[in-house]
Amino acid sequence: MSVYDVARHMPGISALSDLCRAMAMLDAILCREWADRWHSYDAQWSASGEQPLEVASMRNGSGDEYSIVFSPDGVYARGFDHESPMSPYVDDVLWPGVLDDVPAVFQRFVEEPSFGDESGVPLVTACLWRETSDSAWRTGDIDLPEEGEGADGADYLFQLLVAGTPEAYLEWAEDYYEITLDPAAVRHVYDLRPLTADVVAALNPEIALDDLADDVKETGYPAGP
16 A cells, blocks of 8 residues: 555544544553654644644654644645655655645645754655645655555555554554553543543553643643533
């Protein structure tokens, strides 16, 4: 599955934001060390006085990552598979078509320093975007390499977003964190229902609801009454 397939199956803007927020909150509950989490969500990414921006991120600790920027203009998503033959490090050049057609409203995210390396080269092997007026996700016109449709890493990078279900997250998290999870508690978070002490305990009995106050604020997860 390439970025073309991801674009056909990615949720709409609002649903994607909710999904990313839920995954970040679940990771925060399951893993108290921020650096060891795969998923994060910054509901206040933009500086004070700037256009409000939110960013969902994934990092697997081995060099693979994605960043999804939610802005008033729509959404810009870039993924980077460090082993992809489309990596800019292979031939010291961006793969043709990946970023060529990104709309002007998202160009500042293409050039965002935190989405590139120390030399300013964008770390990207798969990119898609959706303006608020679009009815579907869009990508560049890309001639994929001979390695096939999975060469850009989009299938691996965005798999949980394409699946979009609590069951998919549960299967991934039980494997990654090597734990057994309560499906009902995972669904509770996926539904973005306010956290309760019982839900938190069902997911991670070693922490309390109050321990998550900073994470709730950072992710913009709905707080209880």
